[in-house]
Amino acid sequence: MNTINALQSxxxxxxxxxxxxxxxxxxxxxxxxxxxQVNKTQVESEQMSQKLVTGxxxxxxxxxIAAKKASLSLNLTVEVRNKVIESYQEIxxxxx
Numbered sequence: 001m002n003t004i005n006a007l008q009s010x011x012x013x014x015x016x017x018x019x020x021x022x023x024x025x026x027x028x029x030x031x032x033x034x035x036x037q038v039n040k041t042q043v044e045s046e047q048m049s050q051k052l053v054t055g056x057x058x059x060x061x062x063x064x065i066a067a068k069k070a071s072l073s074l075n076l077t078v079e080v081r082n083k084v085i086e087s088y089q090e091i092x093x094x095x096x
Contacts, residue, residue, distance in 0.1 A: 038073045045070035 048066040051057040 035077070038077050041066075041070040041073045 045066045048057060048063045052060065052063045057063060
């Protein structure tokens with residue numbers, strides 16, 4: 001959500017004033033942050049599961065919610081990756 005808010009608050013720039021390197025860096029950073037967030041949810045889910053097994057956490061619901069969040073975020077990431085690859089392949093099939 002922070003990424004969306006940050007994108008909405010930035011003013012649009014004209015094509016002449018923006019440089020491709022900056023735009024690529026921003027996209028790369030955004031992608032890196034998103035993947036790090038997915039990894040973080042996966043690690044938190046694993047830690048919660050370990051705590052449940054060792055008896056440190058008594059609430060099974062919290063563990064299940066953490067596991068579902070991790071699963072959904074990973075599934076979303078995989079689907080986005082699949083769409084990007086599909087789009088790239090479609091572009092490569094286009095005749096120039």
